[in-house]
Amino acid sequence: MINLLAIDAGGTSTRAVLLDSTGHCLGYGSAAGGNPISSGPDRAAASILAAAEAASDAAGLPPTSVSTTVIAMAGMSVSGSREWVSSPLAARGFPATVDVASDLLAIFSSGTWQRDGYAMVAGTGAAGIRVHDGRVERTADGLGWLLGDVGSGYWIGHRVVTAAIASLDGRGEETELVPLVLHAVGIDNARERGVDGRPLSLRDLVEKLYQLRPIELSRFAPLAFQATTDAVARAILDDAVSALAGLFFAMAAADLTGPLVLGGSVLTAQPVIHDRVIATLRAEGFTPEVRHAPDGVVGAAVLTLRQAGVEVDSDVFDRIGTSLARLR
Amino acid sequence: MINLLAIDAGGTSTRAVLLDSTGHCLGYGSAAGGNPISSGPDRAAASILAAAEAASDAAGLPPTSVSTTVIAMAGMSVSGSREWVSSPLAARGFPATVDVASDLLAIFSSGTWQRDGYAMVAGTGAAGIRVHDGRVERTADGLGWLLGDVGSGYWIGHRVVTAAIASLDGRGEETELVPLVLHAVGIDNARERGVDGRPLSLRDLVEKLYQLRPIELSRFAPLAFQATTDAVARAILDDAVSALAGLFFAMAAADLTGPLVLGGSVLTAQPVIHDRVIATLRAEGFTPEVRHAPDGVVGAAVLTLRQAGVEVDSDVFDRIGTSLARLR
Numbered sequence: 001m002i003n004l005l006a007i008d009a010g011g012t013s014t015r016a017v018l019l020d021s022t023g024h025c026l027g028y029g030s031a032a033g034g035n036p037i038s039s040g041p042d043r044a045a046a047s048i049l050a051a052a053e054a055a056s057d058a059a060g061l062p063p064t065s066v067s068t069t070v071i072a073m074a075g076m077s078v079s080g081s082r083e084w085v086s087s088p089l090a091a092r093g094f095p096a097t098v099d100v101a102s103d104l105l106a107i108f109s110s111g112t113w114q115r116d117g118y119a120m121v122a123g124t125g126a127a128g129i130r131v132h133d134g135r136v137e138r139t140a141d142g143l144g145w146l147l148g149d150v151g152s153g154y155w156i157g158h159r160v161v162t163a164a165i166a167s168l169d170g171r172g173e174e175t176e177l178v179p180l181v182l183h184a185v186g187i188d189n190a191r192e193r194g195v196d197g198r199p200l201s202l203r204d205l206v207e208k209l210y211q212l213r214p215i216e217l218s219r220f221a222p223l224a225f226q227a228t229t230d231a232v233a234r235a236i237l238d239d240a241v242s243a244l245a246g247l248f249f250a251m252a253a254a255d256l257t258g259p260l261v262l263g264g265s266v267l268t269a270q271p272v273i274h275d276r277v278i279a280t281l282r283a284e285g286f287t288p289e290v291r292h293a294p295d296g297v298v299g300a301a302v303l304t305l306r307q308a309g310v311e312v313d314s315d316v317f318d319r320i321g322t323s324l325a326r327l328r
Numbered sequence: 329m330i331n332l333l334a335i336d337a338g339g340t341s342t343r344a345v346l347l348d349s350t351g352h353c354l355g356y357g358s359a360a361g362g363n364p365i366s367s368g369p370d371r372a373a374a375s376i377l378a379a380a381e382a383a384s385d386a387a388g389l390p391p392t393s394v395s396t397t398v399i400a401m402a403g404m405s406v407s408g409s410r411e412w413v414s415s416p417l418a419a420r421g422f423p424a425t426v427d428v429a430s431d432l433l434a435i436f437s438s439g440t441w442q443r444d445g446y447a448m449v450a451g452t453g454a455a456g457i458r459v460h461d462g463r464v465e466r467t468a469d470g471l472g473w474l475l476g477d478v479g480s481g482y483w484i485g486h487r488v489v490t491a492a493i494a495s496l497d498g499r500g501e502e503t504e505l506v507p508l509v510l511h512a513v514g515i516d517n518a519r520e521r522g523v524d525g526r527p528l529s530l531r532d533l534v535e536k537l538y539q540l541r542p543i544e545l546s547r548f549a550p551l552a553f554q555a556t557t558d559a560v561a562r563a564i565l566d567d568a569v570s571a572l573a574g575l576f577f578a579m580a581a582a583d584l585t586g587p588l589v590l591g592g593s594v595l596t597a598q599p600v601i602h603d604r605v606i607a608t609l610r611a612e613g614f615t616p617e618v619r620h621a622p623d624g625v626v627g628a629a630v631l632t633l634r635q636a637g638v639e640v641d642s643d644v645f646d647r648i649g650t651s652l653a654r655l656r
Contacts, residue, residue, distance in 0.1 A: 102524070129525075136523070140498060141497060143493060146537075146538070147489065147537055147538070148490070148534075150494070161475065162475055169468055169578060170468060170578035170579070171469065171478065171574050195464070196457075197457075197464060197467050197579075198467050209474075209475055210472065210474070210475070249499075251525075
């Protein structure tokens, strides 16, 4: 029996599954972030190896039983040498050759075995792909917090804090986001002003926020969903809906049908975003079947099977899902 | 005769003037950036010392002839210990005590000897102050590229590159900013797409831009002024005008009259911004006399004289200006 190793290496966690060539999952493991850009190659490789060994241990099968390894990870990492991860895996007995797949294609393939359709993810970042014949045919956004990721958790969180700051600074409308943001960072919402005439709370807030890495502003995104009656928060979410619908339209092709697989907490866990994005698509004549994918591990298994020459149909896809569910 | 040392320590350059207590400027010197936050305290102190010694050399007067030193610099640096700069100055014979003043108050005082009014600066950053009785009574924005500086060169430049990126990515309108931005970074405006379906020019552009420090995106601001017939560029400048007028309204008080002193290239060198901001103020009933200040060195001299107990009236102010002009 030849086994396969499928790895979904994300920025904050890594998932690995060892499966046989019929799609039966035999062992599952997880570890910390496995993206070489955000974690650095050494830590990323260590996480990927830890998840792979946990999967192999759980299956009770040695690394040498694996014939094919596919790692799904963010686009930027797909090109270039894979030595950083193939060497540590080979040193523990896994195959010396590693294939890399797009993390967005893994999300797509976590939601469907079909070979045409769309995937859109909005978590900390935001990106989408159009998939044709099992391959990425078009990509939109996913260009990072400074230059893109429009409609993402970072984008919403950045809007939340800048709206609160503008309000405290007298430049923006009054908003419920002010007390929510101040409370979130542990600053009193007091009115005293310092020698420069600024509210002391504003000075303290700006100081605290510049101590964060910019991407960490995504942690303020949930406040926009809390301030349900606030006009400023509503405008931020309206813009996020437009941005995410725009992301779909940027990659959509009128003649390409197939499911739309959604991932990331902003798109899947926030009905105020999810339902309105889908409604906007329908208003423009796009009526894809919508599915959710919590992560890309099922899709990584699909891509690994295909890499090994196995055709993945509805039966195989269902087998991956049900057998993996029993292991997680 | 007791002499005074006035220093205008900016992020990219530092100016120093040695003057007598009648406002007669005797020596001028300049050096590299003197802001301890952007340059680090050691390099900032070295620049300040170099400018001070150049001014003292040019005047042919020893550092020991100086009785009062005032350094104007950005707000964040005003608080805290001044050891980093007072010790190196004292070691060369300048007074051991250094007073620090707001860089915005120095800009204000470069434009007028009056003690009430407003100053607004929009260069790489953007900030404004309301001045009453010679002191800063209210401050607006100046909160940095990530959280504020709305309408600044950074803000315009960031909008310029994200508009070009969105257009290349199929999410934004077509815009003349695409060829302008690509040309500015030396990338061919070709249409080929890579394996992920993205234009290769987009991938190269994003890669180049992430190699910059975010604040360096301000270098793309001039492209918005070049693309005079482009709707996307016009919308960016419209928003900048609104933002800068909003900055004024945030700090303005209906009963406080006095001149409005403008600084920074966005506000003073771009009529399309300057004239429309002033028109917006007038439409709301604010009709300040508008003056421009190229930097804060005259104002630093004004503040130093006041620190030494000298009253600065119209005659003294004019004397500073004319005597300094002969030295620069």
